[in-house]
Amino acid sequence: MTQPYTLVLRDCAQVLTLAGAPTDRPLTGPALADWRIIEQGFVACQGDTIAAVGPMSELDESWLGPETRVIDARGRVVMPGLVECHTHLVFGGNRADEFQRKLQGESYLDILASGGGILSTVRKTRAATDDELLAGALHHLEGFRRYGVTTLEAKTGYGLDAATELRLLRVAHAAGRQQPVQLVHTFLGAHVPGPEYKGRPAEYLAMLSEQVLPALQGQAEFVDIFCEEGAFSVDDSRRYLQRARDLGFKLKIHAEQLHDLGGCRMAAELGAASVDHCDYLPAADAAAVAAAGQGRTVAVLLPLVPLYLRQDKYAPGRQFIDAGLPVALSTDFNPGSCPSKNLWLAVSLACLKMGLTPHEALAAVTLNAAWALDRQQQVGSLEPGKRADLLVLGLPDYREIPYWLGENPVQQVIIGGQ
Template sequence: MADSAPYSLLIIDAAQVLTLTGGAPDQPLAGPDASGWTIIEHGYVACVADKIAAVGPMSELNRARIGPETRLLDATGRVVMPGLVECHTHLVFGGNRAHEFERKLRGETYLDILASGGGILSTVRATRAASEAELLASALQHLAGFRHYGITTLEAKSGYGLDRDTELRLVRVARAAGQQQAVRVVPTFLGAHVVPPEFKAAGPQAYVDFLLREVLSDLKGEAAFVDIFCEEGAFPLDVARYYLEQAHKMGFGLKIHAEQLHDLGGCEMAAALGATSVDHCDYLTPAAAARIARQTQGRTVAVLLPLVPLFLRQQQFAAGREFIDGGLPVALSTDFNPGSCPSKNLWLAVSVACLKMGLSPKEAVAAVTRNAASALGLAADCGSLEPGKRADILVLNVGSVAEIPYWLGENPVREVIIGGELG
């Protein structure tokens, strides 16, 4: 990027520019750094093509780089911040599970519904029956909704096929959806979501052996990460360890759904194997979180999903405050899916994380930008407003960072810029 090139887009007079800069470069923010990042009062952000060119106070703006083709965007009185990174969704699926909502209201638990053939298995049946065109149309509709909330990068997990052809189709659809609109999509393979009916008699070990033998070899270059649900009713700890070890040998990055409903030790196990993130963590103890932070030197991110216990009417929320104090980087996500979180509102997740997990507004914003990018291995590319990074930027209809979680459930987004393009 030439230092003298005219700006293609210039956002001016922002009340606050939330840079998310600070701490070790391109690493997640943990401990005091999670709230110690830099805010620029009365600032600007300048872009050249799809990259950020300059960020600073208005008093330091290089006006010589404003040319006749520069598009000016007035952000007077408003917050400017990085685009949101949604680091845990189940984007591609068939049907919905509205018919199970009343069962939840009557007191049936997540595992009760799963054991009766509902839950994930209900969505598996609908997804297997859906055509590729139907799945793609649904994914594109959901991505438009995510963009409305300011999401500029999104992870999309498979996991509702549980057979070779459907699982590969889900990854293929996620990639195609990412290519057909502006929001960047990062596919993750969650074939080990639960054991499918075809392997019920053979058991979890036989099923992961099948995935390793028949499926993962076809995912090279298609999905960066492999994930597994380590939980009662899904995959036990020893099988999850074996599967992740073998997937890592095949060159995949690692993730895990763990400590959602019980403390089985899945988060510590996956972190010891070098997992990029450990997700859910509602039953992860602060002591175990501190051990993970020390063991991984802050490289493994805990992805917390506050809307899931809210929707499932559970009392246990992840101890986010203690995790941050113990040095573990924290990201936030909706966990958008048809069963335990049919919501794309990441701003609501930010508010609930402050109310129920003890995060401050600045920590919560870090959790949906820079730390969420780290959970996808993308911190060098997005998640903060720094020269050279991708120009994914939001202009909000609020005047300060403190207002972001305060307006409960509202969408503060006024403008979404993805790759330097204003939609």
């Protein structure tokens, strides 16, 4: 090192490093809780990069210059920025008008079949201007930042035609350039068949495969599909994802949200970075999904969705972990089944409803979530060489994070050392 530190967080009550476990695959089994917590520690940064992490006894103060910004984190937890690995960021309007229907007992699929749900948002999104969509995305990103999210996946999926889906990608890229949260772009044109293709899902996927996927080069990193009754079958999803993989895209899937169709295992066999929802993935099948994905396909669990939809079935996270399936956590922020940006509430619910420990749940919203986005080399843990994305929490002990149900513990958000 030739230059002084530009930022030092010192006297931290606890530094949650998320480091110390195997680095060649996501954390699972005992490793999900076997990462280093430093009591009375420090984190030092140079520019946008972490330079050193350790106990206060190892802080070399000769590297503090007159321009070094020093943050006294006495009595507070310092941890990596949250990685939000499943959101539907860009959309028009909202679906508050359907909330009452949910309360009266209509199911998600009932509302979709009547022209509501995703199709309601599609109509509002198609009618919205680019400026309106961008303003909404920036508003939501600021909300995520206040909750401590420093990296976020942004899916399309509310255009359901070639022109609007590409427009949503352009808006998401514009939002990424105008604020500090790092965005990862996913194409979810295969959310459900577009209304012009009602009853013809294979034809809709053929249109996407032939007209849209080739136009996405450099615009989207991942391609996703909703494999579910009322959306796309396992066979159709396999063909579509194979086409995306052949074009060089990384893969994701919405699967086993409402029924056990076998989409998770199929996507893992194709090398998907993540299989998302998994509420109806039987615990007995978790080891097979883990093996199909060679231990690198992450099950992204979304506990706020069954809560909001008033469903009783949650993914069996404890059994997944014990079976060797890596897990991450996300909100699934969207206008229909999870209009919440509170990833801390998802952490609490994962502990209460999915059997995770606080140690495991925190790994699931940092390092494992980074694996679900193929960002594990850049973010998700506090280690020298990674991006300086850090949170200062108004708590002295990490075990309090899920305990204070629904509260936002974040006092300070640092993104890229700023």
